[in-house]
Amino acid sequence: MRWFIAFVFCAPAAVADVVTPTRTLRPGTLITTADLTVQGGVQPGMFDRISDVAGQEARIALYAGRPIPFEGIGPPALINRNQIVAIHFTASGLAISTEGRALERGGIGDRVRIMNLSSRATLFGFVQADGSVKVTQ
Incomplete structure (x- = not known):
């Protein structure tokens, strides 16, 4: 009887930073850097840099601690x-x-x-x- 031992290495899931508001932002609110923070998490379709979000306007209600989706903001x-x-x-x-x-x-x-x-x-x-x-x- 032969024994076969296999080692399987799994790469960890990619963890990317996501931008989240520090407070709830109503639609029409101009977003500043003070309103934003970066948290770790895996979220496709969400912003990962504060510089992409700051200076934009909230198109939908953005809740504190939840990632900001691409369609959630736009130019002022x-x-x-x-x-x-x-x-x-x-x-x-x-x-x-x-x-x-x-x-x-x-x-x-x-x-x-x-x-x-x-x-x-x-x-x-x-x-x-x-x-x-x-x-x-």
């Missing part, structure tokens, strides 16, 4: 609902600029609904860094 809102904003449209050498009313909040790059004040038509556009909205269609 530049325009608020019912705010009058500049609308710009450019196509085939034609450029139109007018004013509109924002029907949603939005940060840089967010797609928002706006109402053209002249025609009362509802349009969609993307928030620009200067707070204006660029209409694509």
